[in-house]
Amino acid sequence: MTPFAPARDFLHATLEGRFAGPRQWQTATLSLQWLAEGVLALAPLDAADALDHVLLSTGIHGNETAPIEVVNSIVNDLLAGAMPLRCRLLVMLGNPVAMRSGARFTDYDMNRLFNGAHISQPQAQEARRAAELEQLAADFFRAAPAGVQRLHYDLHTAIRGSVFEKFAIYPYTDGRPHKREQLLWLESADVSTLLLHSKPAATFSYYTSHHFHADALTLELGKARPFGDNDLARFAGIDRALRHLVSGSTPPLPAYDASRFAVFHAKYDLVKHSEQFKLHLADSVENFTALPHGMTIAEDGDIRYVADGGEERILFPNPKVGVGLRAGIVISPCQLD
Numbered sequence: 001m002t003p004f005a006p007a008r009d010f011l012h013a014t015l016e017g018r019f020a021g022p023r024q025w026q027t028a029t030l031s032l033q034w035l036a037e038g039v040l041a042l043a044p045l046d047a048a049d050a051l052d053h054v055l056l057s058t059g060i061h062g063n064e065t066a067p068i069e070v071v072n073s074i075v076n077d078l079l080a081g082a083m084p085l086r087c088r089l090l091v092m093l094g095n096p097v098a099m100r101s102g103a104r105f106t107d108y109d110m111n112r113l114f115n116g117a118h119i120s121q122p123q124a125q126e127a128r129r130a131a132e133l134e135q136l137a138a139d140f141f142r143a144a145p146a147g148v149q150r151l152h153y154d155l156h157t158a159i160r161g162s163v164f165e166k167f168a169i170y171p172y173t174d175g176r177p178h179k180r181e182q183l184l185w186l187e188s189a190d191v192s193t194l195l196l197h198s199k200p201a202a203t204f205s206y207y208t209s210h211h212f213h214a215d216a217l218t219l220e221l222g223k224a225r226p227f228g229d230n231d232l233a234r235f236a237g238i239d240r241a242l243r244h245l246v247s248g249s250t251p252p253l254p255a256y257d258a259s260r261f262a263v264f265h266a267k268y269d270l271v272k273h274s275e276q277f278k279l280h281l282a283d284s285v286e287n288f289t290a291l292p293h294g295m296t297i298a299e300d301g302d303i304r305y306v307a308d309g310g311e312e313r314i315l316f317p318n319p320k321v322g323v324g325l326r327a328g329i330v331i332s333p334c335q336l337d
């Protein structure tokens, strides 16, 4: 008997606020732990020690609903026994409060609060939640024996449309190499555009990459739309690749060939230093739009952000962020190291 009843499933139980303390139960094939609101751990009943550890987080931004629906449908199929589980899987619906409000966040952007940054915003509900998710992710990855894969895919959708509809963000790796096999797996999910971050960040994927050397990626899978408005056919690639991943049935992947990927690196952030910040890009400008050499991208008091060289592009332009936060990233093409 599922403890999610009478809500229909894990997502609906979460949206209805039905978590009432940790619960543990079994199906014919799985061991389940409802660890916290929106956090479910799944393992095969006959789990061997050496299973890969896979963390799928979604809804870190509450209005990015399509990947939440994708992951929930995978959980439903695992619980129904319609698909085998061949890893230890931790599923996180990151920000239930914001999910209920249909908002990116309610108090503070949660993906600026990991790596201890939650301490700086003690009044924000997202700060308490980021601390809780950090602890649960830490417990999960610390229990992984040496030699097993530690994977973290943090699934998002973007505010704006995008020249490349789907792309992945590789958090700063602290000098560790970027893994070709991660790119090949992304390609199997119809994602062949990659941004390499060039510095530490307070994001969830950097947290697990930095502390647990997880192969962690933030995935941007399309445009953010409310629950019920998503065309899930546009998310078929990630749905397929995740199902293969958790059921241990990923087909052999082709050899790596750089020509199949578009790779960019983050040059610098447009930082909103004050309320005078003015972005000189229309709301209709899409992610990855090229910035002509010499163009003033944004101004903030005496600071001018000017495009240089003709190869730069803009990512995540958003003048509405809070003061002190990133209001866009200037990126340029690069080769994988």
Ligand SMILES: O=C(O)CCC(=O)N[C@@H](CCC(=O)O)C(=O)O
Binding pocket: 061, 111, 156, 157, 158, 159, 160, 169, 171, 197, 201, 203, 218, 316, 317, 318
């Ligand atoms: O569309 C936007 O402006 C933001 C989409 C989004 O939530 N992106 C992530 C990227 C995380 C990263 O840069 O590593 C975020 O802003 O948190």
Ligand SMILES: [Zn+2]
Binding pocket: 060, 061, 064, 156, 157
């Ligand atoms: Zn997001």
